[in-house]
Amino acid sequence: MPRETCYRCFWPKAHCWCASIEPMRTRTRFVLLMHPKEWKREKAATGRLTHLCLADSEAHMALACDDHPAVQAILRDPSMFPVLLYPGEGARNLSRGELTAADLGDRRLVVFLLDATWGRARKMLKLSPRLQDLPRIAFTATAPSRYLIKRQPQEGCLSTLEAVHETLLALDACGLDRYERPDQLLAVFDRMQQFHLDCARDPDRVPRRHPRATPAPSAAEVARRHTDPSAAVTSRRRRFVRGDG
Numbered sequence: 001m002p003r004e005t006c007y008r009c010f011w012p013k014a015h016c017w018c019a020s021i022e023p024m025r026t027r028t029r030f031v032l033l034m035h036p037k038e039w040k041r042e043k044a045a046t047g048r049l050t051h052l053c054l055a056d057s058e059a060h061m062a063l064a065c066d067d068h069p070a071v072q073a074i075l076r077d078p079s080m081f082p083v084l085l086y087p088g089e090g091a092r093n094l095s096r097g098e099l100t101a102a103d104l105g106d107r108r109l110v111v112f113l114l115d116a117t118w119g120r121a122r123k124m125l126k127l128s129p130r131l132q133d134l135p136r137i138a139f140t141a142t143a144p145s146r147y148l149i150k151r152q153p154q155e156g157c158l159s160t161l162e163a164v165h166e167t168l169l170a171l172d173a174c175g176l177d178r179y180e181r182p183d184q185l186l187a188v189f190d191r192m193q194q195f196h197l198d199c200a201r202d203p204d205r206v207p208r209r210h211p212r213a214t215p216a217p218s219a220a221e222v223a224r225r226h227t228d229p230s231a232a233v234t235s236r237r238r239r240f241v242r243g244d245g
């Protein structure tokens with residue numbers, strides 16, 4: 001019997017998240033740009049759950065992101081202050097106060113995130129010259145990744161959901177946003193992990209379309225810059241955002 005899917009959260013209808021999440025308002029607008037391969041993953045992406053938690057967020061499937069109408073509209077809009085969450089040299093560290101209200105003026109902060117394995121995220125960026133030109137932001141993570149079900153590729157690497165949580169903590173601390181419910185994103189993350197752990201213990205609990213389907217959630221992932229020498233050994237499965245410092 002075919003399994004029904006909720007086309008909002010992309011989970012099986014029996015485990016749909018939508019009714020249990022109350023989206024939180026933020027001053028900042030978050031735009032998750034999901035690689036087509038990420039977009040199709042079911043039960044996997046923390047990016048999708050992040051989007052469900054944030055009222056002022058949107059998620060789009062994109063590869064050459066500059067061509068996406070939603071991206072173009074933001075880049076054209078003088079009332080927006082778009083940045084790319086992408087750690088590395090030249091990124092402004094929010095935790096060190098390197099982005100201020102004076103930088104924004106009257107404009108609204110828009111944070112673009114690339115949701116893909118980080119090799120794919122790099123490719124997306126390469127295909128998106130206008131995104132490349134945006135100011136970049138980063139943060140100093142307040143906690144290591146909470147991933148239990150997937151080995152962290154490297155200390156300091158976070159899932160998309162955790163990266164957005166850390167971004168909001170940093171924005172709140174520097175007065176650029178108000179992060180009213182820091183518990184919700186993390187609770188959703190815990191619940192998602194618990195679901196996967198339960199499934200791993202009891203494979204009959206959820207019918208699997210693919211017997212080898214990984215129990216690991218994907219996260220978004222942007223990543224270290226290609227100047228990082230350890231990038232060469234990074235596997236395609238790594239899907240993390242790395243905090244800066």
Ligand SMILES: [Zn+2]
Pocket residue numbers: 006007008009010011016017018019
């Ligand atoms: Zn749903």
